[in-house]
Amino acid sequence: MTVPDVSVIIPAYNALPWFHRCLDSLEAQTIGTDRMEIIVIDDGSTDGTAEEADRRALAHDGLYRVEHHPASGGPAGPRNRGLDIATGRYVYFVDADDYLGVEALERLVTVADEQGSDVVAGSLASDSERGVGASAFRRTDLDADLFTSQAYWSISVLKLYRRSMVEEHKIRFPTEFPVLSDQPFAVLAYLRATKISLLADYEYYWVVLRDDGGNITYSGKAASRVDVIESMCALLVREVPDPDKRGRLLARHFQLELQRVVLALPELDPNEQRELLVRVAALVAEHLTPSVMKWLSPDMRLLYHLVGRDLREELVTAASDESVRHRSWKVGISDGRAHALLPYFRDAAVGVPDEVYDVTERLGFRQHLTSVSWNGATLHLEGEAAWDRAxxxxxxxxxxRLHSRDEPGTDHLVTARRGDGDTFRADLDTLALGGDRLHDAIWDVHTQLSHEGLTREQQTRLGEDAVTGDEPFLHWEITDGWTVASYLSPDRRLKLDVGQRKHRVGKMLRDWRVSWQAGDLVVEGRLDLDLDAPLSLIARKDKESVEREVSLAAGQFSGRIPVGDLEPGRWIVRIRAGQPPHHERFAVPAPTGLGTHTVGKGLRQVVAEAVTLKSGGLAVDVVASSPLRSVTQALRQRAAGQDRT
Structure with missing residues (x-):
């Protein structure tokens, strides 16, 4: 018998109508039904879920394994039974009311095989406005460290596990917990795994948050939750001896699970409040060390501070406050520090220390540019900047702040003008910053936000809807032989290039086309920048020169020089940006096969021949010619061509 790659274990209890979509998503998996088995453990369903599982098993011979058991009151027992009978190399747990993306199992198994991972967690999605926790899946991490990554913020069991690892360490679900019984299993698996992979590249698992409140994961009484929290704290004390590593993991339970318990206190009767508070106070006294407290949000620090001081009335009042319940608190800034404006802040009657509210190190701000434009060498910036929660x-x-990469100590500061709301405007005169023009370097542009002695800084980014013209946004200013370009990095950070360190104008001239047209030498191409200087096509011989204006529109340039205007001799052809003495010249690349061009009639003829210089640039040799000389020259050229062949 072939061993399946993955055993999908589903504890099922009264899951209709959602159960249909769950099974449909499994049968449609791109891994193929020949590489999987679906184990349904019916836990005493009375709504037709059991019958649907049996019907599917009959319709798909060998794919399903269905067992029926009396109701156990939670998913732990059915999941354990699923593990007992699973035969796959991996096991994957799915709740009966949820469903998978069609590529989920194939992607998960592939990563587990290629990386040798014992646990592979794919990102969760939700079809409800309530959403699901996604902090662990901001980016893919194929070798996630449990103590430094966000892996511990995803301790549901909805993951792929290597079955041999689970069996070797005899990991099972504790059946005494009606809720959150997956946490001890998931955490022990994390601690025993040799490698953990977090995948953020696909919507693997869709959580359906049922309107009837029947989700196993999202129901349960406060006392039952405290049972699990006590167990998890004891597990971490036993398994993670390092207090700093343990503190980061414990913080997750105080920030999330115990938070729900404390916020439920105002809704409980006084007796139940007292019973729960005794247990919460014991958890706070034993486990809420500074290594845990530093990871908590200020609202939770406040609540646990009140618990620790046995201020029950103040605790219930704070837990009832809208800014705490909806995490909508604002931040006040003074004397270089930032504090959450939560209940009892600087209330002398209660005496909560300022450090409980302090969020200085965490406080950030939002900024982006909405418009970027040039007027000569002055860069005009418009944008928005605001403190988080301010x-x-x-x-x-x-x-x-303009910061030079080449000379880290060389900075230039320009104060912006504030507009309505969060808006600002700033003018950066690149010719007069610090009393002089910017020196040749790559300059990073930073946005600083300051208030009451507190300053934060970020690299300036361009908003997605900013007004900049065509992408990539690039402007070039030429003044007195000095150049400055503005451009965007791949992540839309604004930068300046002074002195063509990275963006040379000549390299922006592309798609060259050179031809003879009606007696003219025509040079055309594409220019990938916003050039704030005139372009000219120049032919130069010794001290003589002939120049014509080059038209530039929508990134396309075109210029022509009449051959009849050129005296006999060799003429070097170039493009010039700017006007002397504030200019730069760029060679026109010589094309192949351009040949000669004759202008005029009778005895007044001029013959121009394209020549490739050693540098690869274009030159034109011009001779005055008679009809007989033209014929002779043509015959010589033909003979030379025959000799080459």
Whole structure:
């Protein structure tokens, strides 16, 4: 008998109508039904779920394994039974009301095989506005460290596990917990795994948050949750001796699971409140060390501070406050520090220390540019900048800082003008910063936000809807032989290139086309930048020169020089940007096969021949010619061509 790659284990209890979509998504998996087995453990369903599982098993011979058991009151027992009878190399747990993306199992198994991972977690999605936790899946991490990554913020059991690892360490679900019984299993599997992979490249698992409140994961009484939290804290103390590593993991339970318990206190009767508070206070006293506290949000630090001081009335009041329940608290900034404006802040009667509310190290701000434009050598910037969670009166001062990569100590600061709301405007005169023009270097542009002695800084980014013209946004200014270009990095950070360190104008001239047209030498092509300087096509011989204006529109340039205007001799052809003495010249690349061109009639003829210089640039040799000389020259050229063949 062939061993399946993956055994999908489904604890099922009264899951209709969602159960249909769950099974449909499994049967449609791109891994193929020949590489999987679906194990349904019916836990005493009475709504037709059991019958649907049996019907599917009959319709798909060998794919399903269905067992029926009396109701156990939770998913732990059915999941354990599924593990007992599973035969796959991997096991994957699915709740009966959820469903998978069609490529989920194939992707998960592939990563597990290629990386040698014992646990592979794919990102979760939700078809509900309530959403699901996604902090662990901001990016793919094929070798996630449990103590430094966000892996521990995903400790549901909805993952792929190597079955041999599970069996070797005898990992099973504790059946005494009606809710959150997956947490001890998932955490032990994390701790025993040799490698953990987090995948953020696909919507693997779709969580359906049922309106009837029947989800196993999202129901349960407060006391039952405390049972699990106590167990998890004891498990971490036993398994993770390092207090700093353990503190980061414990913080997850105080920030999430115990938070739900504390926020439920105002809705409980006084007796139940007292019973729960005794247990919560014991958890706080034993486990809420500084290594745990530093990871908590200020609202939770406040609640646990009140618990620790046995201030029950103040605790219930704070837990009822809308800013705490909806995490909508604002931040106040003064004397270089930022504090969450939560209940009892600087209330002398309660006496909560300021450090409980302090969010200085965590406080960030949002900024982006909405418009970028040039006027000569002055760069005009418009954008928005605002503190996270700041009240309306904490707008702050915006400063643009130009930082030289080549000389880290060389910075230029320009104070922006504040507009309505969070908007700002700044003018950067690149010819007069610090009393002089910018020196040749790549310059990073930073946005600083300051208020009441507190300053934060980020590299300036362009908003997705910013006004900049065609992408990539690039502007070139030429003044007195000095050049400055503005451009965007791949992640839309604004930068300046002074002195053509990275963006040479000559390299922006592309798709060259050179031809003879009606007595003219015509040079055309594409220019990938916004050039704030005139373009000219120049032919130069010794001290003589002939130049004509080059038209530039929509990134296409075109210029022509009449051959009849050229005296006999060799003429070097170039493109010039700017006007002397503030200009740069760029060679026109010589094309192949351009040959000669004759202008005029009778005795007044001029013959121009394209020549390739050693540098690869274009030159034109011009001779005055008679009809007989033209014929002779043509015959010589033909004979030379025959000799080459």
């Amino acid at each position: 009240p309306a009166d904490s707008v702050g001062t915006v400063t643009m």
